[in-house]
Amino acid sequence: MDLGGEFCIICGSTSPLVHERMCENCMRDRLNLAKVPKTVQHIRCARCGLVEVQNRWIELSDDELWEELVQRVLTVHEDVVGLNISLASERIDDRNTRLHLELFAEVHGVKMIEQHTIMARMSNGVCLTCTRKAGNYFEATVQLRSAGRRLEESELQQMRASLDSLRAEMQPDPMFFVTKEGPVQGGYDIVLGSKGLARTWGRRLIQRWGGQVKETNSVVGRKDGVDLTRLTLLYRRPAFDVGDVVRWRDDLWRIASWSNDGALLSKISHSQRTGSSWRDLEKAQVVCRHSEQVVVELLSKDSSAGEFLDPSNWRTCTVRLPYDHQGEVSVRLARIDAEWLALPRLNVDEEE
Ligand SMILES: [Zn+2]
């Protein structure tokens, strides 16, 4: 033995020292890449399956949950660099899953591999949303109605679906739940856990389908010196939609778009646009809905008229071209009083 050279303070070996005067073998024996507890607990909502993570209830796949739990409990040695973890799960029973970890990393230039197992243990809980739902908690009722006509089933479905897409876009909130919903005389009612969601949805309904919202607040009690109120939002969808042809002030118009307090109308006979309030529009009468209009190919045309095959009987018909026609091969038609009428174009026609 060369007593003049360096040697491992643990085993006395003269092989190269890698850290704190230890040889590689002794460092491997004494250093762990990470400390891992034997078990880790998590809470899952017994009603909806959401998992509690850092005081929030979120939706996680099993694999995401295992990763989250490992991140939560793993204490990595401070000298570790380039840590890689491979994770495999082994289901034991409904509540217990054994997680097998393999850690790969480098410490003081020495590559190390280490294995651990953790038992992930699930306990049942009830999330905030489910607690509130079970108590029939609600803050707001949204009433979907129409102005002077019956809402079609497909219209109700579209309006209801817009609530789901709104919720998907918004930051998740445990109060964004539906307590109760269903058809009622003249429309559809939805009872919601959040006033904020109800109001945002009301604005969304107006943007998309026009109309107006009426808000009523009622006091239902007092808590901690503050009035507890409930909100009722009455949404009235107009009798017409963007793209419809309406008779208004003895002329035919198309609804071009919604405005702040009504709609923008586009005249059919010539280029003219005008704004109109909801009050003004009460007398508007729908003569051809956007969904009832047809687009036909022109067989021939001159500067003012075009020929097409009438889709109802396949006879050749002639129609005066709309004022904005610029040589397009097709034209949009409305059937009004047993006559075909060619329509000037609107943005909504392109969206179809
Ligand atoms: Zn040693």
Ligand SMILES: [Zn+2]
């Ligand atoms: Zn739940």
